[in-house]
Amino acid sequence: MRSPYYRLLEEDKTMRLTEAEENRYNRHLILDQIGREGQLKLKNAKILVVGAGGLGCPALQYLTAAGVGTLGIVDFDEVDLSNLHRQILFNHQDVGRNKASCAAEKLHLLNPEIELIPYPVKLEASNAKEIIANYDIVLDGSDNFATRYLVNDCCTALNKPMVYGAIYKFEGQVSVFNYNNGPTYRCLFPENDATAPNCSEVGVLGVLPGVIGLYQATEAIKIILDIGQVLSGRLLQMNLLTHETTQLSIQKRKQQTQTAHK
């Protein structure tokens, strides 16, 4: 089955890269796996990044640089000084500014060819489906389980892939959920677990969300280009202190009522 990005190209055969885009994306264009056709798929793609934090910032920077045509950025929060050791889109002059708007402004300077849509709102049940429906892929960079489950459930309902990243001190997890009817986050962790802390409670090595966020950006690009092996049905677990990586396979569950061991 052809990806939806082929369909978009077929619908608009006149679409071409501008001369500036040919220059900007030259190192993509000369790759056999991308080329002009792949770059046009990126140009036609729409990705929503939920959370412009430690995971979202690096992912956004590379997705912007890669020429993803439309990037939505959801974040109601404001830049705090304690964010700057890992949220490298921002500087000390940005403290107090809304992250979504500030990120869009910075990313526009990096690549004015793409459309950046900030949503300076909290993602909630009342607005999530309406926002997510406009995008092909959702990259989850949220910092709380309520939002992660909301994103997962909306992606499942709307049949959108969710590129997942999560962090704990020096360890990270990456996966792609709901891709081509594959397992969802609830197939792995069926229920919201309030006991798992986030980095504001236990700390995090600043570069860790950078590494994990870039894995997420990589998976999103692979989905758009239809290249390589997407991390669907598998969870990549890594430890930056030991460089130990483990891949665990996840089965799709018909009735996602399996309970966690607790």
Place this chain on the structure above:
Amino acid sequence: MNVECKYFGMIAEITGTASESLILNDASNIAQLDEQLKSKYHKLHFVSYQIAQNQQIADTHIELNEKDEIALLPPFGGG
């Protein structure tokens, strides 16, 4: 029966090690292994995790085999 156990994130902090060999007493499936681990590490009662057998997230009724590689995977937060 012996199995190899790997622990991630806060599970490794509870067990005090990232991996260990475990001699199973009477445990023959995942649920019984979980009970043995909880009695060895009482704090496991208070955290959530999934158990993988040989790199596959496993249901509680799955039978264990000698030298199985077991992993305890907790959910991680975001950022």
